[in-house]
Amino acid sequence: MTITFFISLFFLRVLCKQAQDNYRTPHTSVQPFPPYNAEIASIYRYRQQQSVNLGSWFVSEQWMVPSIFQCAAAPQNSEIDIATGGCDPQGILERHWDTFITRQDFFNLSSLGINTVRLPIGYWSLGPAFLQNTPFNDVASVYKNAWPQVVRAINMAAEAGIGVLVDVHGAVGSQNGQPHSGISDGKTNLFSQNSCCVSNVVGVQLLNEPENCEELTDFCNACTVPDFPLYMHDGFDFDRFITYISAQSPDFIVQDHHSYFVYTPKDNAEPARNHTDDVQTTVAAQLASSNVSLPHNLIIGEWSCALTPDSLKDEMDPQQARRAFCMAQEDVYSQTTPGNSFWSYKKEDCDPDWCFLNAVGNSLPSEFFPYGSPVSPAQKILISSHKPQSLISPSISGLSRYHHRSQTIAQHRSSNMSSETRSYQEGYKEGSVTAQKFAAHGDKLGFMGQYMLTGVEGRSMSLNGEVEGDPYRQGFMQGLRDMEREISILLRLNI
Ligand SMILES: *[C@@H]1O[C@H](CO)[C@@H](O)[C@H](O)[C@H]1NC(C)=O
Numbered sequence: 001m002t003i004t005f006f007i008s009l010f011f012l013r014v015l016c017k018q019a020q021d022n023y024r025t026p027h028t029s030v031q032p033f034p035p036y037n038a039e040i041a042s043i044y045r046y047r048q049q050q051s052v053n054l055g056s057w058f059v060s061e062q063w064m065v066p067s068i069f070q071c072a073a074a075p076q077n078s079e080i081d082i083a084t085g086g087c088d089p090q091g092i093l094e095r096h097w098d099t100f101i102t103r104q105d106f107f108n109l110s111s112l113g114i115n116t117v118r119l120p121i122g123y124w125s126l127g128p129a130f131l132q133n134t135p136f137n138d139v140a141s142v143y144k145n146a147w148p149q150v151v152r153a154i155n156m157a158a159e160a161g162i163g164v165l166v167d168v169h170g171a172v173g174s175q176n177g178q179p180h181s182g183i184s185d186g187k188t189n190l191f192s193q194n195s196c197c198v199s200n201v202v203g204v205q206l207l208n209e210p211e212n213c214e215e216l217t218d219f220c221n222a223c224t225v226p227d228f229p230l231y232m233h234d235g236f237d238f239d240r241f242i243t244y245i246s247a248q249s250p251d252f253i254v255q256d257h258h259s260y261f262v263y264t265p266k267d268n269a270e271p272a273r274n275h276t277d278d279v280q281t282t283v284a285a286q287l288a289s290s291n292v293s294l295p296h297n298l299i300i301g302e303w304s305c306a307l308t309p310d311s312l313k314d315e316m317d318p319q320q321a322r323r324a325f326c327m328a329q330e331d332v333y334s335q336t337t338p339g340n341s342f343w344s345y346k347k348e349d350c351d352p353d354w355c356f357l358n359a360v361g362n363s364l365p366s367e368f369f370p371y372g373s374p375v376s377p378a379q380k381i382l383i384s385s386h387k388p389q390s391l392i393s394p395s396i397s398g399l400s401r402y403h404h405r406s407q408t409i410a411q412h413r414s415s416n417m418s419s420e421t422r423s424y425q426e427g428y429k430e431g432s433v434t435a436q437k438f439a440a441h442g443d444k445l446g447f448m449g450q451y452m453l454t455g456v457e458g459r460s461m462s463l464n465g466e467v468e469g470d471p472y473r474q475g476f477m478q479g480l481r482d483m484e485r486e487i488s489i490l491l492r493l494n495i
Pocket residue numbers: 102104105108
């Protein structure tokens with residue numbers, strides 16, 4: 001199938017200049033975003049992400065929210081079927097946007113240690129002005145109050161300290177012909193766009209699960225905005241994207257990989273415990289080993305606890321089997337990648353496979369804080385004012401492990417250190433300061449390789465690309481680890 005790509009920066013403009021009136025209605029005003037704060041934005045964009053998807057809020061899928069499909073047009077599958085259906089589609093959708101997820105949901109998520117949400121929106125969410133000559137052309141007015149709701153969602157997340165990955169889930173004409181891209185007629189063609197200047201927007205994802213094709217990587221090239229994270233689904237071609245992302249460095253491009261175990265005959269034939277085993281071995285190794293390529297900007301943007309009935313049929317205790325499978329995923333993804341996002345937060349039939357609200361505290365941990373528990377305001381002050389032990393007495397062990405064994409500690413300390421040693425120490429110091437800065441916000445650094453490239457203010461450096469032989473990087477990692485350990489101890493002493 002031939003796919004035509006139309007590239008536009010209009011989403012960037014929409015977010016940055018949302019006060020423009022052409023897509024505003026007289027009845028609903030668009031909230032302003034708080035003023036941009038570069039320091040907050042940096043924390044949100046680089047930290048370790050514990051995320052859930054807010055699926056079927058702005059991109060409706062029948063299997064998740066059947067109640068709003070009751071009057072939808074055939075085949076009652078996706079967003080457009082509601083818009084073209086009966087019973088006041090505008091009223092149905094506006095009520096849904098108002099009530100499906102509320103301010104309290106964001107505060108609840110934050111109280112569990114969830115610090116990011118992935119927010120699927122469709123191009124229809126941008127409002128009627130963007131729907132001319134699209135399949136939504138004739139029902140554009142249904143969406144006249146859609147964009148203010150998206151802005152409101154982003155601002156509610158900000159109030160709760162939550163970052164938002166805006167996922168343009170349905171691209172114009174649909175990017176893969178599946179119902180979740182808003183179109184039920186199976187046609188594929190493309191159109192997409194970008195963003196940047198809202199502190200708690202951690203990135204924009206251009207396309208969700210596009211068909212894997214040659215044009216995909218060209219498409220990313222054309223869309224790059226410096227310093228602003230752009231997320232890109234890998235079209236299920238994991239290795240090709242690893243290489244691609246490395247080649248884009250130092251641009252902040254993130255590979256989004258989705259991890260499901262229910263869609264192939266092979267998945268169906270495997271018992272639950274084999275899947276758990278695979279997650280802990282093959283999958284863990286694949287994700288971890290990808291860190292030999294810099295900068296390791298890889299998230300698992302969708303995953304769930306779902307297993308097929310066949311996978312569970314021979315398990316003595318299916319609930320326990322699902323729990324082991326789900327916990328293994330949570331553990332592996334959070335250990336080996338800078339972010340993972342469960343699909344999905346909420347669903348009308350809130351089952352243990354797909355619904356975070358059901359799984360949390362059952363098949364999933366009951367909280368997700370990087371330091372094990374919430375960091376109180378008093379502890380944040382304590383962390384900020386902490387005098388790092390690791391810097392007072394630099395980690396000689398790290399240094400000597402890095403350096404050739406023949407060199408003695410005395411040499412490391414001499415005033416004419418080799419430039420490699422100096423690099424190591426510079427990295428060590430920055431790693432240490434960075435861990436402290438993120439901890440003072442209750443977070444840990446996630447996108448470490450990218451942070452070394454573009455996150456440290458006033459320094460534009462290129463890493464030499466050689467992971468093992470790069471002294472700055474080795475120092476940074478050691479300094480970060482030492483400080484994170486120090487802070488864990490500090491927090492345990494001061495709870
Ligand atoms: C938030 O959490 C509280 C306490 O667990 C619960 O009672 C309430 O229903 C939750 N609210 C929402 C909107 O999920």
